[in-house]
Amino acid sequence: MSETVLPIEQFEPVIEASAPTPNTPSKNRGGGLVILALLLGVAGIAVGGWGVWQVRSLQAGHQQQLSQLQDIGTQTQTLKQSEQQLATRLAQLPPPTELEERRRLVAQLQGDQQRLSERLETVLGASRQDWRLAEAEHLLRLASLRLSALQDINSALALVQGADQILQEQDDPGSFAAREQLAKSLAALRSVEQPDRTGLFLQLGALRDQVAQLNTLAPEYQDKGESLLGLTAAGDATDSHWAQWWDQISHYIRIDFNADKNIRPLLAGQSLTQVRLALSLTLEQAQWAALNGEPKVYAQAIGEARDVLQNNFNKDNPQSKVLDERLQALTTQPVSVVTPDLAQSLSSVQAYLERRHLAADKPAAQAKQETSP
Numbered sequence: 001m002s003e004t005v006l007p008i009e010q011f012e013p014v015i016e017a018s019a020p021t022p023n024t025p026s027k028n029r030g031g032g033l034v035i036l037a038l039l040l041g042v043a044g045i046a047v048g049g050w051g052v053w054q055v056r057s058l059q060a061g062h063q064q065q066l067s068q069l070q071d072i073g074t075q076t077q078t079l080k081q082s083e084q085q086l087a088t089r090l091a092q093l094p095p096p097t098e099l100e101e102r103r104r105l106v107a108q109l110q111g112d113q114q115r116l117s118e119r120l121e122t123v124l125g126a127s128r129q130d131w132r133l134a135e136a137e138h139l140l141r142l143a144s145l146r147l148s149a150l151q152d153i154n155s156a157l158a159l160v161q162g163a164d165q166i167l168q169e170q171d172d173p174g175s176f177a178a179r180e181q182l183a184k185s186l187a188a189l190r191s192v193e194q195p196d197r198t199g200l201f202l203q204l205g206a207l208r209d210q211v212a213q214l215n216t217l218a219p220e221y222q223d224k225g226e227s228l229l230g231l232t233a234a235g236d237a238t239d240s241h242w243a244q245w246w247d248q249i250s251h252y253i254r255i256d257f258n259a260d261k262n263i264r265p266l267l268a269g270q271s272l273t274q275v276r277l278a279l280s281l282t283l284e285q286a287q288w289a290a291l292n293g294e295p296k297v298y299a300q301a302i303g304e305a306r307d308v309l310q311n312n313f314n315k316d317n318p319q320s321k322v323l324d325e326r327l328q329a330l331t332t333q334p335v336s337v338v339t340p341d342l343a344q345s346l347s348s349v350q351a352y353l354e355r356r357h358l359a360a361d362k363p364a365a366q367a368k369q370e371t372s373p
Contacts, residue, residue: 129170133353136166140346147339151293153194160185160342163349174355181348188340195334200290204283207326211279214272214319275312279305286330293336302331 094102143159146152164182167175282305289298306327313320 130356132166132169133349133356136163137346137349137353139163139166140342140349144342144346147342151195151337151339153189153192153337153339156339156342157186157189160189160345167349167352172356175352178345178348178352181345185340185342185345192337192340195293195337197290197293197335200330200333200335201287203326203330204287204290207323208280208283210319210323211276211283214276214279214313214323275308278308282308290335295334295336298335299331302327 093099139159139162143156143163146155146159160182164179164186167179167182282301286298286301286305289295289301306324309320309324309327315321
């Protein structure tokens with residue numbers, strides 16, 4: 001900036017020396033030169049500022065280029081390290097001939113694995129069918145056991161239906177005979193009514209609870225004012241004492257003018273307990289017979305319970321009368337049924353399984369004969 005100002009100062013004496021004093025046009029010409037000099041100075045200042053800005057810009061660009069060069073150097077070093085690592089890995093790789101041999105072995109292994117998986121699927125498919133058919137045979141055995149041991153019609157019906165469903169899933173015309181026999185067994189099971197053994201067991205249990213409440217064995221004497229003591233009672237202390245004495249003695253001595261009635265003797269407390277125990281045991285035996293489907297034992301237990309009631313209690317006793325009527329109604333309830341025989345169904349299913357096994361063994365035997373020398 002100092003260099004651009006110096007020429008202006010040098011021009012001023014020249015202008016003053018060249019401009020004539022007395023002439024007015026020369027003065028105007030000198031002022032124009034001053035303005036021109038000023039403009040040149042401003043232009044010089046602008047040029048100098050622009051030059052400084054250019055220098056600073058060049059310096060900033062130079063610094064940026066230096067940082068970029070440093071980054072490029074760092075990246076170059078990283079690339080060199082990566083190149084060295086790749087070279088090390090490539091040196092560790094087997095030669096192309098070995099790689100080709102490995103590719104061939106992998107392709108051969110994949111082909112063997114595919115053939116093995118196909119054979120395995122074939123074997124497993126046949127095994128699943130065999131397992132399902134064996135399950136059907138087992139279901140029929142369970143149904144036969146439930147019928148023979150427990151006479152459980154509902155469970156046997158569900159088991160036979162499961163076996164028939166398995167044969168239906170096979171979709172094999174050879175199972176027609178077996179399914180026909182299963183259909184006959186299902187029809188026979190549906191025609192049999194399942195006895196309500198659980199209901200009988202619970203009803204007999206409720207009667208056992210009523211046995212424990214049998215207290216009044218015969219009607220007790222109750223003075224209703226008809227006795228001589230009741231008619232002559234005046235209400236004083238002496239009469240009250242005699243009334244209490246008469247009430248106590250009436251529990252042990254009774255005079256009945258209706259001797260034609262069948263009245264059982266009164267039992268003591270221990271005898272009443274024994275009667276309750278006998279009734280409870282007979283009803284418990286009837287419960288066991290109802291659950292196990294034993295009609296003879298059930299009828300015998302109900303008959304013994306009725307005999308105990310009739311031999312030890314009066315017919316006029318409301319508790320024993322209701323209990324005897326309920327036992328008589330339960331006597332007619334069925335506890336057993338004639339169960340159908342599932343032996344033919346089981347035999348037909350076993351025959352079907354045997355035919356399938358023989359048909360499956362024939363191709364294997366033929367292939368073995370062909371391969372044998």
